[in-house]
Amino acid sequence: MTDRSSTGCGSAHCACSGQMQIVPASINGIALHEPGEALDAETLRERAYAELLRQRAVFRGLLPGAHVLVAPELNAAERHVLEAMTDEEVTCPEPTDDECRRYYDANKPHFIVGQALHVRHILFAVTPGVNVHALTQRAEAALLELARKDVPPGRFEQLAAELSNCPSSAEGGSLGWVSPEDCAPELANELFFQTDSRWGMGVHPRLVHTRFGLHIIEVLGRKKGNLPAYEDVAESIRQRLQHQSRATALRQYMRLLVGQAKVEGIELDGADSPLVQ
Structure with missing residues (x-):
């Protein structure tokens, strides 16, 4: 959520007394929205994570630096750069056949056709x-x-x-x-x-x-249905485990970026250790 603070000239008789002004949330001093612009919580979080990734890409020299006060809207080419950077930095091991078989044995009811x-x-x-x-x-x-x-x-x-x-x-x-x-x-x-x-x-x-x-x-x-043999569902299990592993790694990656940034006006889950699970 965005922070709000009272503003006014200080006189109790002035019409401006008690007015509320929306204070922009920011990432490392870059505002996520214009002053007075109200955003719902989900949109604000999306902007925050996009700005974290943009600043990471600038730090790595993948995007040009820009002297901005408000987080810029990313175009398609810039989003492609961020996706490629994330694919490079967020790595996760391929599930082994033993892991896939254990998943199959532990979740057989889910595979019944x-x-x-x-x-x-x-x-x-x-x-x-x-x-x-x-x-x-x-x-x-x-x-x-x-x-x-x-x-x-x-x-x-x-x-x-x-x-x-x-x-x-x-x-x-x-x-x-x-x-x-x-x-x-x-x-x-x-x-x-x-x-x-x-x-x-x-x-x-x-x-x-x-x-x-x-x-x-x-x-x-x-x-009752029928349970397919492991070999018939092995590839779908591998893809499912890989997706789960990548989702976990991506959450950890974003938590690290949050933990290393100065985040104001919005609550994001962050960690400063690369060992966070």
């Missing part, structure tokens, strides 16, 4: 101002009722119609057949990728928490 569940649910949506504690109690009470052995037929559909905040409530909560790709990541993780995800048919024994709220889930059918 054709797996799907026939499910229905009751959604207790978490919306602004909702009493989450009371909502959770209602959800847990409904789950407890549906988990009983003597629950009458049709009770799930009835509760879905009464309680669910999902349009599927009109269909008794039915979502039909869903694959991991059809679900929110949190739901996919719970239904397909946990060690106890294959609990079988029936009502899931616990509430499932997602970005949408709390879910009671019932499995009506299952397609």
Whole structure:
């Protein structure tokens, strides 16, 4: 966020008393925006990181120095220089075959092709101002009722119609057949990728928490799918691990640039040691 400070002539009777002026954030004394220009936090961070890279490129002689007070907007050629510099300076080792195989063995459920569940649910949506504690109690009470052995037929559909905040409530909560790709990541993780995800048919024994709220889930059918051999997915695993390694190295690189710079008016995560993880 940009800093704000009060300005005025000092007289309590003056109209300028108490006015707020936006003080530009800066990197090594170079402002990230014009005085009085208000930026959202994400845009300001993007400018800060771009300016850090520009100054690094100037230091290395890859871009000409410029006597500027405000960070200049980069053109396509300058951005290409920064990308090439970053590719050169941010290095990460290629994942070995042993690392790829270990990843495959530890994440086999993620590679299964054709797996799907026939499910229905009751959604207790978490919306602004909702009493989450009371909502959770209602959800847990409904789950407890549906988990009983003597629950009458049709009770799930009835509760879905009464309680669910999902349009599927009109269909008794039915979502039909869903694959991991059809679900929110949190739901996919719970239904397909946990060690106890294959609990079988029936009502899931616990509430499932997602970005949408709390879910009671019932499995009506299952397609197990097939696990490809390691050799068939080895290249995609290698690319995934390489991407993860580069992302980690790039975060470390930017933290080092932040740690070596004088950063004012904005909070950036920085470190002054090249050993930071």
